[in-house]
Amino acid sequence: MPAQTTDSDVPPPPAGRGEPRRASSPAGAARPVRDGVSLGLAVGVSGLAFGAAAVSSGLTAWQACALSLLAFTGASQFALAGVIASGGSLLAGSAGAILLGSRNTLYGLRLADVLRPRGPRRLFTAVGVIDETTAVTLAQPDPASSRTAFTATFWALYLTWNLATLGGALGAGRIGSPQAFGLDVVGPAAFLALIWPRLAAGGTERLVALAAVAIALATAPVLPVGVPVILAATAALAGALASPAAASSGDSQ
Amino acid sequence: MSPTWIAVLATAAGCYTLKLAGLTVPQRLLASPRVRRFAELVPVALLAALSAVQAATNGQAFALDPARLAGMGAAVAALLLRAPFLVVIVAAAGTAAVLRAAGVT
Numbered sequence: 001m002p003a004q005t006t007d008s009d010v011p012p013p014p015a016g017r018g019e020p021r022r023a024s025s026p027a028g029a030a031r032p033v034r035d036g037v038s039l040g041l042a043v044g045v046s047g048l049a050f051g052a053a054a055v056s057s058g059l060t061a062w063q064a065c066a067l068s069l070l071a072f073t074g075a076s077q078f079a080l081a082g083v084i085a086s087g088g089s090l091l092a093g094s095a096g097a098i099l100l101g102s103r104n105t106l107y108g109l110r111l112a113d114v115l116r117p118r119g120p121r122r123l124f125t126a127v128g129v130i131d132e133t134t135a136v137t138l139a140q141p142d143p144a145s146s147r148t149a150f151t152a153t154f155w156a157l158y159l160t161w162n163l164a165t166l167g168g169a170l171g172a173g174r175i176g177s178p179q180a181f182g183l184d185v186v187g188p189a190a191f192l193a194l195i196w197p198r199l200a201a202g203g204t205e206r207l208v209a210l211a212a213v214a215i216a217l218a219t220a221p222v223l224p225v226g227v228p229v230i231l232a233a234t235a236a237l238a239g240a241l242a243s244p245a246a247a248s249s250g251d252s253q
Numbered sequence: 254m255s256p257t258w259i260a261v262l263a264t265a266a267g268c269y270t271l272k273l274a275g276l277t278v279p280q281r282l283l284a285s286p287r288v289r290r291f292a293e294l295v296p297v298a299l300l301a302a303l304s305a306v307q308a309a310t311n312g313q314a315f316a317l318d319p320a321r322l323a324g325m326g327a328a329v330a331a332l333l334l335r336a337p338f339l340v341v342i343v344a345a346a347g348t349a350a351v352l353r354a355a356g357v358t
Contacts, residue, residue: 035338042342063261070265073272080264090260098267103299108275109292113283117276126273131303134296139338182349184307185324189345191304192325195297196332208294209301216302220310232302233295240291 032145036136036153042186043132044160045178050077051168057085061169068165072158073130075226076100082225100226106233107134114138114146128154132187135194204243211235320357324349 047068054064059081067077076097083093108129114137117125128150136153140146178184198205212232219228283289308325310316328345336344 038339038342042346059257059261063257066261067265070262071268073268076264076268080260084257084260090256094260094264094267097264098271101268101271104268104272105275106292106295106299108272109278109283110296112276112278112280113289113292122276123273126269126276129272129275131300135300138296180350180353182320182324182346182353185321185328185345185349186342188304188307188321189325189328189342190338191300191307192328193332193338193341195300195304198297205294205297208298212298212302213305216306217309217315220306221314225313229299229302229306232298235302236291236294236298239294239298240287243290 029145029148032136032140032149033152035139036133036149036151037156039132039136039186039190040153040156040158041160042183043190044157045164045183046074046187047161047164048168048178050074050081050161051165051170053078053085053168054081054165055169057081059084061166064165064169065162068162071097071101072127072161073101073104074161075229079226096224096226100230103131103230103233104129107131110134111137111150114143115150116143125150128158130157131191132157135191139194139197204239208235208239211238318358320349320352323352323357 050068051061051064054067054077055061059067064081067080071077079100080093080097083096084090108126111125111129111134115125133150133153137146137150140149195205195209199209212235215235216228216232219231223231283292308321324345324347327348328341331341331344
């Protein structure tokens with residue numbers, strides 16, 4: 001892999017273009033919007049699968065839609081539907097689904113610093129704190145693009161996910177499977193693409209990512225769905241404890 | 254209200270509260286360099302783990318779907334060629350879709 005030199009947070013520029021970089025506001029806002037909207041649309045279509053799964057598990061269409069509107073975090077929603085489908089207790093189903101939502105708390109720690117939402121805005125921003133918005137937001141080079149990316153990804157995904165949930169609950173899933181269009185690969189490919197600049201920039205980041213992958217894959221067969229990914233946060237903890245504290249922020253203490 | 258509705262609303266409330274909790278953590282806590290470093294590394298760890306789990310399992314057991322793995326291979330190739338984000342996800346989804354249309358399952 002060609003070594004990318006020093007600009008740690010800036011994703012590599014598109015290769016092979018002769019034109020000078022246009023980094024000022026219009027072109028600067030175009031990329032976060034385009035990336036966020038395209039990811040939001042592509043991942044949001046999976047709401048079809050959730051709507052269909054929810055209804056076949058015994059939830060009503062209204063209940064499926066309420067989960068997408070209010071919980072708005074795919075892993076937790078699928079988990080609750082799964083427990084209900086298997087006849088498990090509702091209490092255990094809710095508890096498991098909420099446990100899965102705890103990774104959004106960890107994303108919030110970082111997003112609070114980047115987005116700096118204040119007052120009542122924070123109550124609304126919280127709705128959008130999930131995997132996809134975090135990934136696109138943190139891949140941006142500066143706070144203004146980060147805020148644009150968060151807003152664009154959130155709205156594209158929120159609207160698509162909710163419309164698709166309704167469609168899936170009403171039976172639209174029979175038209176065709178998202179898998180046929182390769183949409184099941186969009187999530188994993190996008191997450192990899194969005195952390196790629198961080199992996200290229202830092203040795204600690206690479207080690208943390210490798211350890212996280214190893215932890216998650218090793219525990220996936222024996223732990224409940226979703227828990228292995230939360231467990232992978234211990235790799236970040238180890239990385240934070242092991243690396244020199246001032247490495248990232250330069251001058252602190 | 255039916256027990257199922259209570260479970261749905263409790264799940265929604267719990268998930269929302271967890272999202273809000275992260276955003277509401279006092280900034281002075283993040284002033285500690287180690288906490289800040291942890292917060293910076295956590296998305297890398299979680300998203301890498303999520304990507305691997307979604308690519309190589311069906312959530313629980315290992316499920317090596319050839320079309321999906323080929324799609325991930327295409328994504329890595331595009332990233333190594335420094336392709337823009339959109340090209341990466343189109344290459345990944347397109348590869349999987351073409352292989353499935355050709356009967357690879």
